[in-house]
Amino acid sequence: MDPANGPVVSMLNEIADILEITGSDRFRPIAYRRAARTIEALPKPIQDYIKDGSISELPGVGEAISQKVKEYALTGKLDYLEKLRKGIPPGLLELLNLQEVGPKTVGRLYMELKITSIDELQRACEEHSVSKLKGFGEKTEERILQSIKFYRGSSRRFILSTGDSVASSIIAHLSANAKLIEAAGSLRRRKETIGDLDVIVASDDSPAVMDRFVSYPDVSIVYSRGETKSSVLLNSGLQVDLRVVDEKSYGAALLYFTGSKDHNVELRNLAIDRGYKLNEYSLSQRNGDQFVAGRTEKEVYDALGLQFIEPELREARGEIEAAREGRLPRLVAESDIKGDLHCHTNWTDGSSPIEAMIEAAENRGYQYMGISDHSKSSKIAKGLSEEMMERQLKRVEKLNSSGKYQIRVLCGSEVDIMPDGRLDYDDALLSRMDFVIGSVHSRFNMEKAEMTERLLTAMSNDYITVLGHPTGRQLGSREAYAFDAERIFEAARDKKVILEVNGSTERLDLNDQLIMEAKRHKCVFMLNTDSHHFTSLANIRYAVSMARRGWLTAVDVANTSDLKEFSSMIG
DNA sequence: GCCGTTTTCGGCCCGACTGTTTTCAGTCG
Numbered sequence: 025m026d027p028a029n030g031p032v033v034s035m036l037n038e039i040a041d042i043l044e045i046t047g048s049d050r051f052r053p054i055a056y057r058r059a060a061r062t063i064e065a066l067p068k069p070i071q072d073y074i075k076d077g078s079i080s081e082l083p084g085v086g087e088a089i090s091q092k093v094k095e096y097a098l099t100g101k102l103d104y105l106e107k108l109r110k111g112i113p114p115g116l117l118e119l120l121n122l123q124e125v126g127p128k129t130v131g132r133l134y135m136e137l138k139i140t141s142i143d144e145l146q147r148a149c150e151e152h153s154v155s156k157l158k159g160f161g162e163k164t165e166e167r168i169l170q171s172i173k174f175y176r177g178s179s180r181r182f183i184l185s186t187g188d189s190v191a192s193s194i195i196a197h198l199s200a201n202a203k204l205i206e207a208a209g210s211l212r213r214r215k216e217t218i219g220d221l222d223v224i225v226a227s228d229d230s231p232a233v234m235d236r237f238v239s240y241p242d243v244s245i246v247y248s249r250g251e252t253k254s255s256v257l258l259n260s261g262l263q264v265d266l267r268v269v270d271e272k273s274y275g276a277a278l279l280y281f282t283g284s285k286d287h288n289v290e291l292r293n294l295a296i297d298r299g300y301k302l303n304e305y306s307l308s309q310r311n312g313d314q315f316v317a318g319r320t321e322k323e324v325y326d327a328l329g330l331q332f333i334e335p336e337l338r339e340a341r342g343e344i345e346a347a348r349e350g351r352l353p354r355l356v357a358e359s360d361i362k363g364d365l366h367c368h369t370n371w372t373d374g375s376s377p378i379e380a381m382i383e384a385a386e387n388r389g390y391q392y393m394g395i396s397d398h399s400k401s402s403k404i405a406k407g408l409s410e411e412m413m414e415r416q417l418k419r420v421e422k423l424n425s426s427g428k429y430q431i432r433v434l435c436g437s438e439v440d441i442m443p444d445g446r447l448d449y450d451d452a453l454l455s456r457m458d459f460v461i462g463s464v465h466s467r468f469n470m471e472k473a474e475m476t477e478r479l480l481t482a483m484s485n486d487y488i489t490v491l492g493h494p495t496g497r498q499l500g501s502r503e504a505y506a507f508d509a510e511r512i513f514e515a516a517r518d519k520k521v522i523l524e525v526n527g528s529t530e531r532l533d534l535n536d537q538l539i540m541e542a543k544r545h546k547c548v549f550m551l552n553t554d555s556h557h558f559t560s561l562a563n564i565r566y567a568v569s570m571a572r573r574g575w576l577t578a579v580d581v582a583n584t585s586d587l588k589e590f591s592s593m594i595g
Numbered sequence: 596g597c598c599g600t601t602t603t604c605g606g607c608c609c610g611a612c613t614g615t616t617t618t619c620a621g622t623c624g
Contacts, residue, residue: 049596050607051596051597051606051607052596052597053596054596054597054607055596055597055607056596058596058597058607059596059597083597083598084596084597084598085597086596086597086598087596087597088596088597089596089597123622123623124613124621124622124623125622126621126622126623127621127622128620128621128622129621129622158615159614159615159616159620159621160614160615161614161615163613163614163615164613164614164615167613167614209624220624222624247612247613248611248612248613249612250611250612250613251611252610252611252612253610253611253612254612255612255623265623265624267611280624281624283624285624288608288624289608292608292609293608296608301608301609302608302609303608303609303610304609304610304611305610
């Protein structure tokens with residue numbers, strides 16, 4: 025997605041929301057949402073499509089919507105939307121964020137009880153005036169109160185690594201009754217954050233699986249418990265949905281619940297084109313329901329004439345077309361990685377000694393690894409003074425010549441990029457290092473132009489090898505700083521500065537979309553962990569996940585090369 | 596509102612679960 029399109033996407037979705045609440049033709053809001061999805065997935069700003077007239081060729085964007093998008097893009101507002109907004113009180117839209125409360129419910133609550141905000145809804149439920157409405161009852165009232173409580177509580181997205189640990193614990197809990205079991209959804213697609221967790225099970229004894237599931241110790245609320253589907257809320261606020269299917273439907277179910285939604289819509293439409301019907305049970309003949317495929321995902325893709333599409337690619341970003349034409353990339357895999365250069369030690373803010381980091385890297389089968397402690401200005405991180413840096417260089421040299429390790433240990437530094445773009449050590453010291461990771465750790469709130477200059481200046485230093493965690497974002501706590509990505513990626517390519525994909529679980533930086541953009545600029549990448557403890561070297565899987573979501577192959581990634589070739593790349 | 600090798604009008608992905616029903620509407624994914 026191009027971030028510049030965000031406002032247009034919200035505009036279209038808001039129109040859809042209002043149309044749903046006011047109860048117009050059922051299909052008009054669907055049309056607006058479809059157009060919003062299309063525009064959300066565009067790689068370039070919508071203005072580009074308006075300029076060359078290709079906007080009305082976008083799927084789901086016809087005459088009426090393209091006119092509205094043009095007006096909005098040109099003037100920053102839209103008459104039609106202003107008029108719609110006047111028709112309903114402003115607080116009404118927020119009610120849609122409540123679980124189990126949809127547009128029909130909001131519409132009726134407004135029409136019959138004059139409810140226009142979450143506060144008013146809460147009061148109405150507490151006074152039991154909602155349950156007196158026709159079609160509503162006590163349980164509905166309680167459910168709404170619960171949703172309100174949840175909505176006001178925790179943030180509703182979880183980082184990927186949290187999802188991984190919950191998933192493996194639930195899978196362990198259920199595995200005795202499951203023939204096949206796997207986490208699906210955004211977790212399986214390796215999205216940077218997940219909203220909920222989907223688990224798919226193949227089993228002959230569905231009731232037993234369901235019983236076991238709803239009695240998982242960490243469950244706080246059971247939302248639903250059915251024969252094939254159950255849904256619970258954990259104490260952490262994470263919702264978990266479980267589906268149980270027959271073994272012969274397992275692949276179809278996994279495919280269906282892995283998504284993304286847009287990928288599924290495209291797949292189903294392709295199925296229809298080919299005379300089939302695709303649902304969570306099988307791919308079947310459109311007439312007669314005869315089973316065609318469904319035991320495995322590959323079986324379904326095969327029957328549709330597609331290459332197998334890795335879950336990380338299933339975002340409706342052109343992967344289905346590529347699969348049809350047999351030109352999907354062979355994605356980089358964890359087993360391709362031959363070294364990790366972003367490792368801190370207890371010389372600065374890490375908690376493991378150099379030797380422990382080296383041994384952990386060796387145990388992973390790496391050919392090389394890099395020590396990259398903080399530079400002197402990172403006071404909080406106990407950055408190394410020049411003298412200490414000198415000592416560390418000598419220490420690593422000694423370890424390499426000790427004969428104790430098979431692995432080659434490189435010594436570098438994660439050097440602060442100062443506000444003016446200079447690096448935190450002088451060139452003489454930098455020149456003696458095997459590699460240099462330049463990172464921004466201060467003054468995150470610079471203006472875009474200033475930050476861009478800062479990064480460009482840093483990248484023009486001859487000794488910088490890698491741009492570390494290029495956007496500085498931390499999931500759920502710190503936004504990416506502003507900079508002109510296009511200029512930075514062009515400079516990275518021209519100056520041969522490698523872009524880091526940082527696998528630290530709170531960072532995941534670059535993210536998938538920026539990776540795709542950088543790849544279009546023909547940049548080279550390096551996958552690192554930013555480990556502060558020897559066990560964190562395993563986080564390389566998260567860097568790999570982002571890289572795969574960004575369509576990277578081993579060729580795009582510097583640290584898939586053997587030591588010899590790699591040395592020439594960083595040298 | 597969009598779209599078309601079944602259609603320029605009449606469809607629009609589709610199935611599970613819940614609650615309030617007495618056969619179904621609303622919500623979700």
